[in-house]
Amino acid sequence: MSDTPRAPGRTTHLHELLDRLSLEEKVHLLTGETAFTLPGNEAIGLAPLAFSDGPTGVRGPRFIGGDVVALFPSATLIAGSWDDEVAEEVGRMLAEEAQRQHIHVVLGPTVNLHRTPLGGRLFEAYSEDPYLTGRTAAAYVRGMQERGTAACLKHLVANESETLRNFMDSRLSEPALRELYLLPFEIAVQDAHAWSMMAAYNDVNGVPATEQDHVQNQIVKGEWGWDGLIMSDWYATKRTAASANGGLDLVMPGPDGPWGDRLVAAVRAGEVTEETVDGHVLRLLRLADRVGGLTPEGQEPRGWAQDLPAVDSPVRQEQLRRIAARGMAVVTNNGALPLTPGAASDDGTVALIGRHAIDTVDMGGGSAVVNPPYRSTVAEELTALLGERVRVTDGPAVRDRPVPADPAFLTDPATGTPGMEVVLLAADGTELARTHEDSAEFSIGWDDDLDRIPATAVLTTTLANEAGSVLLGAVGAGRWTLAAAGQELSAELGLAGRDPGEAVLRPPAFAEVIELPAGAAVTATVALDPVDPREVLLADASLGLAEESHLLGMSALGRTALVAAPAPRPDDDLLAGAEAAAAAAGTAVVVVGVTEEQETEAADKTTLALPGRQDELVARVAAAARRTVVVVNAATPVLMPWLEAVDAVLVAELPGQEGGHAVAAALTGALEPAGRLVTSWPAADGAAPAWDVVPDEDLVLSYDDGTFVGHRGYHAGHAPAPLFWFGHGLGYGRWEYGAVQVREGPGGPAVTVEVTNTSARDSRETVQVYLQPAEEDQPIRLVGYRGADVPAGATSVVTVACDARLLRHWDEAAGGWAPLAGGELVVARGLGDVRARAPLA
Numbered sequence: 109m110s111d112t113p114r115a116p117g118r119t120t121h122l123h124e125l126l127d128r129l130s131l132e133e134k135v136h137l138l139t140g141e142t143a144f145t146l147p148g149n150e151a152i153g154l155a156p157l158a159f160s161d162g163p164t165g166v167r168g169p170r171f172i173g174g175d176v177v178a179l180f181p182s183a184t185l186i187a188g189s190w191d192d193e194v195a196e197e198v199g200r201m202l203a204e205e206a207q208r209q210h211i212h213v214v215l216g217p218t219v220n221l222h223r224t225p226l227g228g229r230l231f232e233a234y235s236e237d238p239y240l241t242g243r244t245a246a247a248y249v250r251g252m253q254e255r256g257t258a259a260c261l262k263h264l265v266a267n268e269s270e271t272l273r274n275f276m277d278s279r280l281s282e283p284a285l286r287e288l289y290l291l292p293f294e295i296a297v298q299d300a301h302a303w304s305m306m307a308a309y310n311d312v313n314g315v316p317a318t319e320q321d322h323v324q325n326q327i328v329k330g331e332w333g334w335d336g337l338i339m340s341d342w343y344a345t346k347r348t349a350a351s352a353n354g355g356l357d358l359v360m361p362g363p364d365g366p367w368g369d370r371l372v373a374a375v376r377a378g379e380v381t382e383e384t385v386d387g388h389v390l391r392l393l394r395l396a397d398r399v400g401g402l403t404p405e406g407q408e409p410r411g412w413a414q415d416l417p418a419v420d421s422p423v424r425q426e427q428l429r430r431i432a433a434r435g436m437a438v439v440t441n442n443g444a445l446p447l448t449p450g451a452a453s454d455d456g457t458v459a460l461i462g463r464h465a466i467d468t469v470d471m472g473g474g475s476a477v478v479n480p481p482y483r484s485t486v487a488e489e490l491t492a493l494l495g496e497r498v499r500v501t502d503g504p505a506v507r508d509r510p511v512p513a514d515p516a517f518l519t520d521p522a523t524g525t526p527g528m529e530v531v532l533l534a535a536d537g538t539e540l541a542r543t544h545e546d547s548a549e550f551s552i553g554w555d556d557d558l559d560r561i562p563a564t565a566v567l568t569t570t571l572a573n574e575a576g577s578v579l580l581g582a583v584g585a586g587r588w589t590l591a592a593a594g595q596e597l598s599a600e601l602g603l604a605g606r607d608p609g610e611a612v613l614r615p616p617a618f619a620e621v622i623e624l625p626a627g628a629a630v631t632a633t634v635a636l637d638p639v640d641p642r643e644v645l646l647a648d649a650s651l652g653l654a655e656e657s658h659l660l661g662m663s664a665l666g667r668t669a670l671v672a673a674p675a676p677r678p679d680d681d682l683l684a685g686a687e688a689a690a691a692a693a694g695t696a697v698v699v700v701g702v703t704e705e706q707e708t709e710a711a712d713k714t715t716l717a718l719p720g721r722q723d724e725l726v727a728r729v730a731a732a733a734r735r736t737v738v739v740v741n742a743a744t745p746v747l748m749p750w751l752e753a754v755d756a757v758l759v760a761e762l763p764g765q766e767g768g769h770a771v772a773a774a775l776t777g778a779l780e781p782a783g784r785l786v787t788s789w790p791a792a793d794g795a796a797p798a799w800d801v802v803p804d805e806d807l808v809l810s811y812d813d814g815t816f817v818g819h820r821g822y823h824a825g826h827a828p829a830p831l832f833w834f835g836h837g838l839g840y841g842r843w844e845y846g847a848v849q850v851r852e853g854p855g856g857p858a859v860t861v862e863v864t865n866t867s868a869r870d871s872r873e874t875v876q877v878y879l880q881p882a883e884e885d886q887p888i889r890l891v892g893y894r895g896a897d898v899p900a901g902a903t904s905v906v907t908v909a910c911d912a913r914l915l916r917h918w919d920e921a922a923g924g925w926a927p928l929a930g931g932e933l934v935v936a937r938g939l940g941d942v943r944a945r946a947p948l949a
Contacts (some may be wrong), residue, residue, distance in 0.1 A: 122390055131385065133149065136368075139363065139365045139368055140359070145157065148187055148401075151273055153404060153770065154402055155409060171265075175479065176479050177419055178480045180201070181428065182472065185435030187764060189684075190783070196248065198942040200636050202216075215306065217245045219234065220262075220265075220294070221237070223798050226801045227270065227713075227801060229743060230707070239913075246299040251459050255621065259467075260304040261296055261306070262309070263341055264813070265308060272607065272803055277314055278310050279313055297334050307449065315354075316346050317344070318354065320354055324356065337358060339357065345359045357391045363747040419481045425766055436774050438781050444735050456942045460501070461697065462699040462700055464701045465484065468763075473613070486767075486771045499689055501689040503683075504682050507719070510619035510671040510704060510833045512737070519547060520544050527545050528568070531568075532562035540559075540605070552884060552922035564635050567668075569630055573674065577622070579626075582617065584615045584616070584668035597786035613709050622829050630670070639724045651807075686729055687732045696730075701746070701760075706719065712802075715746050741936055746892075759785070760774070777840060780838070785836045788818050788833055790827070795828045796818075796827050822939075824887055836941070842897070843873055845863055847862070848860070856909065858907055859946070861908075863904055872898070874894070877934070881917075884928050886931075890909055929949070931948045933946045
């Protein structure tokens with residue numbers, strides 16, 4: 109695919125700049141300069157461009173640590189609002205966060221689908237539905253790009269699970285590819301003109317995503333006529349000529365990789381035409397022009413926005429709290445919510461119980477992690493709202509793996525400030541760097557600018573511990589020795605799998621409980637693992653890696669951290685305490701959930717069961733309490749064997765830095781949790797239209813569910829009925845629906861219905877319209893939705909426009925789109941609560 113046809117105006121200007129570059133200069137621009145920046149070229153007015161991960165906040169150019177930035181609610185919470193205005197506001201806020209850090213491109217939104225609930229990275233993606241996902245993404249992109257910051261749609265394409273993601277092959281039909289997995293990209297391109305996309309790690313039907321001529325050249329750049337830039341995921345590019353010819357425009361990160369000198373040589377050898385390289389460079393220049401990184405001769409560079417809200421300002425607090433609460437969903441409620449004085453008993457006391465109440469999980473793991481200014485917990489904020497009515501009780505452990513120490517538990521002896529001193533040594537003992545880290549972790553070989561990869565790291569700190577039992581250990585591959593108060597711990601930690609990102613995204617860890625005096629000094633020394641994963645990966649022929657594969661460059665990366673915390677109490681004691689607290693209170697609020705062990709990049713779940721003994725916790729509390737409310741602190745489905753025993757369930761997801769405030773506001777009704785579920789919740793493990801995330805021995809993962817993903821498959825009877833349907837959510841109102849009218853609109857049919865709020869509270873309703881096609885081989889699908897804020901006792905007329913892109917199917921025999929032949933429009937509050945039906949003319 110080439111951009112050689114010259115359009116008038118600005119495109120001609122870009123061609124003029126291109127003509128001033130040599131082949132070597134062009135190719136130099138097509139690989140990152142560092143992990144998150146691109147090289148500039150002063151001769152043509154091209155500034156270096158800066159990228160940042162952005163699923164839940166604009167982290168900045170450092171993978172570990174870095175600037176303090178705002179932590180947003182998870183993508184699932186944003187989509188859970190079913191509200192374009194919310195998604196657009198999030199896009200504007202992220203653009204402001206990017207402007208503050210001088211970031212040109214934010215690497216988001218993630219528009220992969222929730223195909224199976226086991227996917228570890230689903231919290232970054234919007235939903236199981238292509239229309240909800242695409243529409244939410246388009247609003248997000250509009251909000252971001254209207255302020256001059258580029259969005260990046262990812263991951264192109266069929267990247268719905270993490271297991272062996274660098275090597276697995278997603279096998280799917282052309283209808284599934286077109287109707288489901290490409291549709292969110294198509295909507296965000298057509299409705300918001302996203303400026304960039306990111307190619308995935310996985311193969312698609314036997315071809316690496318970075319080499320997908322069919323997807324990247326024929327469909328995205330050809331059929332859609334899209335003029336943006338496609339970059340690789342970090343280290344995803346596997347071969348030189350095949351990726352350049354297959355439609356990839358930019359290889360990330362840099363400065364090394366499979367392009368550079370190799371691409372120049374491929375052009376000289378006739379394997380890649382210079383015209384193809386020109387096409388890639390033109391797309392890069394166009395992106396730079398759009399984000400203000402290309403300055404015409406004689407003009408001043410674009411400035412950055414000033415006077416932006418601080419990450420912990422009242423403005424940000426209000427926005428993040430309101431957005432988080434809006435996406436939360438009440439999935440069952442027997443009158444226990446909202447919490448009101450005296451509603452559960454004469455004294456109105458509340459027993460707030462669970463590890464997630466006092467250590468609320470606000471974000472997932474992997475590249476979505478940011479360094480927030482603070483994290484609010486449910487315990488802090490519900491106590492602040494209800495005062496002495498609240499009694500807080502811990503629950504059983506929820507993690508299997510040790511986590512880095514809280515920086516407040518550490519003091520750097522050299523600076524006297526929270527954190528630790530880190531010294532990096534070469535193999536000959538030469539000191540390469542001595543730094544202060546204000547957290548308990550740091551990365552090796554990613555953010556540093558060292559001439560040599562260190563052989564040893566020495567971490568020194570003083571603990572803020574009382575005399576007694578302390579959990580002490582470390583995170584990261586290597587041979588560890590920890591010395592404290594005359595005691596020594598040692599461990600050799602190796603990588604477990606073939607994922608080249610494991611050392612950064614899911615490093616090994618260990619910890620032991622030892623007795624220490626108060627204020628113990630700790631020195632941790634790690635001899636970094638000398639085994640080169642490059643040799644292991646190249647030796648495995650089944651992975652199909654070429655010598656130039658960019659994936660091999662990840663062998664130098666690693667993440668290292670110190671583990672230190674007061675020793676945990678036994679689960680049996682915590683469960684007994686929770687039971688007693690529940691029996692003594694009017695209402696028990698139990699906060700349960702998962703952690704970044706389950707919701708993370710680079711790993712998938714094996715079960716939807718809550719980790720640890722949390723199910724036992726809920727069951728024992730429910731048996732003891734007069735009234736029980738459960739808050740689920742997880743972005744994706746969990747099993748609920750105790751559902752019939754509790755009075756209400758609020759799905760709070762991963763709510764960001766204002767999470768505690770938002771949950772407390774939702775529980776008390778200060779803010780209505782008016783969200784709707786973005787994924788169907790299975791009733792049991794395996795009870796879903798698609799389940800497996802592990803590829804077979806040939807590294808193939810077959811998308812056998814075709815176009816029957818999620819609620820489409822449940823509705824067709826391809827799995828037992830879900831516990832909760834996609835689109836379900838009660839809010840705090842009660843609703844009656846009137847007669848439905850269908851009329852033909854400019855872009856397709858429009859459905860009008862009266863909705864009446866019969867409750868005593870103002871509330872928000874989301875009217876959903878689905879199409880059940882007449883063809884038996886076609887699944888039901890969401891075709892439109894619209895929200896309405898309705899005062900108590902009032903009626904609102906809601907009109908939902910149906911999107912024509914959902915009224916078609918891909919005809920494989922004809923090789924093109926064909927209209928669906930009629931069917932029935934279904935008006936619902938989720939497919940588990942259908943309110944009306946009308947024929948589609």
